[in-house]
Every structure is written in C-alpha cells, then in structure tokens.
Amino acid sequence: xxxxxxxxxxKVAFTATIFTLIIGILLARLFTKxxxxxxxxLEVILIMPMVIPPSITGYGLLILIGRRGICGKALFEIFGVxxxxxxxxxxxxxTVVSLPLMYQSCKSAFLNVNHxxxxxxxxxxxxxxxxxxxxxxxxxxxxxxxxxxxxxxRALGEFGATMMVAGNIPGKxxxxxxxxxxxxxxxxxQTANILMIxxxxxxFTLIYSLNMWLKRKQNI
Numbered sequence: 001x002x003x004x005x006x007x008x009x010x011k012v013a014f015t016a017t018i019f020t021l022i023i024g025i026l027l028a029r030l031f032t033k034x035x036x037x038x039x040x041x042l043e044v045i046l047i048m049p050m051v052i053p054p055s056i057t058g059y060g061l062l063i064l065i066g067r068r069g070i071c072g073k074a075l076f077e078i079f080g081v082x083x084x085x086x087x088x089x090x091x092x093x094x095t096v097v098s099l100p101l102m103y104q105s106c107k108s109a110f111l112n113v114n115h116x117x118x119x120x121x122x123x124x125x126x127x128x129x130x131x132x133x134x135x136x137x138x139x140x141x142x143x144x145x146x147x148x149x150x151x152x153x154r155a156l157g158e159f160g161a162t163m164m165v166a167g168n169i170p171g172k173x174x175x176x177x178x179x180x181x182x183x184x185x186x187x188x189x190q191t192a193n194i195l196m197i198x199x200x201x202x203x204f205t206l207i208y209s210l211n212m213w214l215k216r217k218q219n220i
Contacts, residue, residue, distance in 0.1 A: 002194055004171050005179035009156055012087060012175055016094035016155040021148060023095075024102030029132070032110045049161075050100035057097055058164025065089060065165065090166035090173050094155035101154055102147040109143025110136065142217055149210045153203055 031043060049057045065072040066084050075081045083089050113136055121131045137144075159177040166173040168182055176195050183192040 002191065005174050005176045005195065006198065008087060008090075008172070008174060009176040012090045012094050012158075012162075013152050013155040015091040016098055017148060017152045019091075019095045020099045020102040020151045020155075021144075024099060024106045024147060024151070025144065028103055028106035028110055032107055046103055047100045049097045050104075054097060054158070054160025055164060058093060058161035061089075061093055061096065061161060061165045065092065084165060085167050085169060085173060087166065087173055090158075090162045090175060093161035093165050094158045097158050097161055098151040098154040102151040105143050105147025105150060106140070109140035109147075112143065113139045142214055146210060146214070149206055153206060156203070157199065 027046065031039060062084070063069050065075075067073065067076060067082055069084075072082065072084060075083070083092070117135050117139065118131050121135045126134065157177055158175070159181070162173070162175060163178060166175075168174050168178040174182075176199055180192045180195050183189070183195070
C-alpha cells in the first residue's frame with residue numbers, strides 16, 4: 001500500500017523531468033536567441049499551466065488525449081492505443097504542469113550567461129554548436145539544475161491534472177498525492193501521515209541540497 005504509490009510517483013516524476021528538461025532547454029534557447037512572430041503569445045501559452053488551476057489543465061488534456069479527444073481518438077483508431085487512465089497520462093500531466101518551471105529557470109540561466117565568453121569562443125574558431133555545448137550550457141548549468149529540482153518536485157506533487165486524466169487506479173496510476181487524498185477520505189490517516197512525511201522529508205532534502213550546492217558554486 002505504501003510502496004506502490006511511491007514507485008509510481010517516482011516513475012511519473014522521473015519521466016516528466018526528462019521531458020521537461022529536453023523541451024525546456026530547447027524552448028528557452030529558441031526564445032532567448034531568436035525573435036519571431038507569435039513568440040510572446042507562445043510564451044504565454046507555455047507558462048499558463050503554472051498559474052491556472054490544475055483541474056483546468058487536466059480537462060484540457062482530457063480534451064486532447066481522451067478516447068474521444070483530438071489526439072486520443074486518432075491514436076486509438078490508427079494504433080489501437082489509449083493512454084487515458086494510464087501512468088503515461090499521469091506523466092504527461094506532470095510534464096505539462098512542471099514545464100513552465102523548467103522553462104523559466106533555463107530562460108533565466110541563458111539570459112544571465114555573459115556573452116563575452118561566447119564571443120571569445122567564436123573568435124577562436126568555434127561554430128555555434130560548439131559554443132553552445134562547450135560555453136553556454138556549462139555557464140547556464142546552475143540554473144538548469146535548479147529547474148530540474150523544481151520540476152521534479154512539482155511533478156512529484158502533481159494532483160489535479162493527474163486526477164483528471166489518470167484517475168486513481170491502485171498499482172497503475174495511484175501516485176502519492178492521490179494516495180494521500182483517498183487515504184484521508186477513507187479515514188486511513190496512518191497511511192496518509194506516512195506518505196506525507198516521506199514527501200516532506202524528500203522535498204526538504206532535495207531543495208536544501210540544491211541551495212547548499214548553489215551557495216558553494218557562488219563561493220568558488
């Protein structure tokens with residue numbers, strides 16, 4: 001009872017964090033380096049899941065990936081696949097709600113990179129790809145790692161959107177937040193308390209370790 005939601009939450013959060021890391025870096029790099037028509041509108045849409053109620057985000061995903069949804073219907077008719085009420089749907093919901101945190105962290109990290117170092121690398125003959133991997137990305141690494149920690153923590157605690165698209169199926173989609181909610185609903189406060197302590201302890205340790213690491217980086 002205790003182990004299952006922990007393992008499911010870990011799988012969902014790790015999966016979501018990998019996708020938010022890749023997408024967040026790509027979008028942050030694109031939006032900070034280039035100007036194009038519709039950029040401001042796209043950025044607003046990207047950040048919106050951070051400020052709107054998670055249930056609305058979940059309902060929007062339900063419209064997209066539900067059995068009768070825009071994408072869900074096509075997936076089912078063509079491939080016979082339905083991701084609604086699976087851990088994949090939970091991971092997708094966690095990705096959407098945590099992506100704004102990753103994007104904002106990566107964006108700030110790239111904007112704070114001193115262009116003197118990038119220009120110096122270019123004068124030494126490095127192409128743009130090499131400048132990014134050897135200069136820009138290492139300099140932006142503290143901000144990116146902060147985004148990873150924040151996104152993972154947000155994905156781990158996602159409730160509203162996950163409830164809409166994945167439900168609470170024990171052993172399949174029952175993440176820690178859902179397990180706590182239904183444990184309280186059923187009067188099982190012991191399980192709820194244990195899971196709460198686990199999440200609080202892990203989150204505190206994660207954020208504290210990040211702060212200590214960033215402080216050491218600043219003192220180097």
